[in-house]
Amino acid sequence: MFARMRASRLVTTSRALCLALSLTLPTSAAFADAQFQRWVSQFRATALNSGVSAQIFDRAFAGVTAPDPEVLRLATNQPEFTAPVWQYFDNQVNEQSITNGRQMAKQHRRTLDVVEKRFGVDRNIILGIWSIESRYGEALSNPSVVRNIVTSLSTLAYADKRRQKFARQQLIAALKIVQNGDVSVKQLTGSWAGAMGHTQFIPTSYQTWAVDLDGNGKRDIWNSIPDALGSAANLLKQNGWRTGHAWGYEVVLPAGRKFPAGRMTLAQWQAIGVVRANGQAYPRPNDQAELKVLDGREGPAFLVLHNFNVLKRYNSSDRYAIAVGLLADQIAGHNPPRRDWNRPFTRLTFAETQELQKRLSAHGFYNGEIDGRIGSGSREAIRAMQARLGMPQDGHPSKELLTRLRRQ
Known part of the structure; x- marks a missing residue:
């Protein structure tokens, strides 16, 4: 949060x-x-x-x-509900959050071993939650x-x-x-x-699901990483997490077809032409799934499963649950979605976004963190710079704007 x-x-x-x-x-x-x-x-x-x-x-x-x-x-x-879809996912699933997640996986391997064994929740899902909730504790x-x-x-x-x-x-x-x-x-x-804390529990959730994983007699999600990660896993477990099951799959939609609302089995989705983007078969064709298309037919599409709905017990936003799933997949070494989010500009890398913020700051338009995440402060600074340069004032962190600034 x-x-x-x-x-x-x-x-x-x-x-x-x-x-x-x-x-x-x-x-x-x-x-x-x-x-x-x-x-x-x-x-x-x-x-x-x-x-x-x-x-x-x-x-x-x-x-x-x-x-x-x-x-x-x-x-x-709240950006899960108000930000453009590309902005939300760019801020949450990016090179830095993936790299840091892999580093945390190594640094906290023993804790994550215990978490997986005790609660049956995939470690990469827990790392994804930790990243989105507090940037692996950095925000604390x-x-x-x-x-x-x-x-x-x-x-x-x-x-x-x-x-x-x-x-x-x-x-x-x-x-x-x-x-x-x-x-x-x-x-x-x-x-x-x-x-x-690290995994951003509201007080009633803390009362219900927080655990003392480090065994010191206190459930300390502020200072104890084992307690924080164990508590997040316990929340998912107690809400029905299915061990070894996916949260969902990126899919390809057949052209020119409307799709039914609600849930069908993966086999039924496949029968009407909704297949996995990587070309592989659905591992459990009888699992119930629902189609999620957050950015129109030209953006990524997902068939989401039971564990997706369990993630929404953490945060009720579809964007949040998909972001956790995508980040977890990429921390684990899987590829990003084959179809990207629709953007009216050329996307910057995470490092380029930080460079853009630095250049905006040097021109006196931005005074926030150089964090590679585009929020309201960055957008206002971008619009001001675009106005100075005679560009359309859309507030987008584009390659076109960064290129202009590099020439200044």
Whole structure:
């Protein structure tokens, strides 16, 4: 989730913040703070009635005096659902995430051996989740994205009508995690939405599925990589992961044919001409599968299986589940999809995208991370540079733009 929220974090304008506040908070900041403190007092009674001790509540809320407007801004823009499809996959499945995944597979081989043996989940799937959720833990050391969970969830519970029920439930669960002794109030950190640790568990998921894989008596998904990876695998196992089964297959669609909605067996899909892109047979032709085409008939197409739906228990987005699957496959050494996503420009490599960000920064248009991932800050910088160069202001990280900048 840190990787997801970073895409919309890089440039924060006063206009965006004012809009978020005008939609959710009273117009006076002082009045908003007073209202918020009244809400905290009322929620304290709810938390205590739910089994949270007064001492834990007061310790957790010490210093939490006002809602965080940045949390509200981030809540309106989740790239799994809002970004162009090519942008989402380019940011999640790229040369760096694949290379780093293979390095992590070597570095944590013994832990991954234990995870596979105990939970029956393929190690590369776990590595894919770890990459997308926190860039293999790198995001946990970034103070600009790591937040106080109590502040984030309180903000959502107080001001975001769509998430109030969810946030209240997660906030009580977070307080009980502290009360249980797994983590201190100071260590209770995570994303704007309350997701925590290397593998970004929301508090209720932590309560249900987190495990103490390293055997130290605590379920520490913040500091213990074994606990974090084991917890992710346990979530998948407990939700029905089928050991040794694929998540799905890239397929080729026969031209000029409409396809039925819903699930059929792989054999039935093959009978109407939907075959694997690599030309191989379906290993289990009686498995039920559903067709997913996220980018039109000219983009990649996939028949997704039971394990795909289990991945969606981690995140309900089709894009997310496919990204985990594709990243896992490529970490394992398989080829990328034969058909690429539709882009109205020539794609850059990951290293070229970083070069583009550096050049935009040198021209004074970009002040975010040089991370090779295109978010709102990068797009705004690109549009500004395109305007200077007299190019169409589409915000695309294109080879054409980088070539122009190299000539500057």
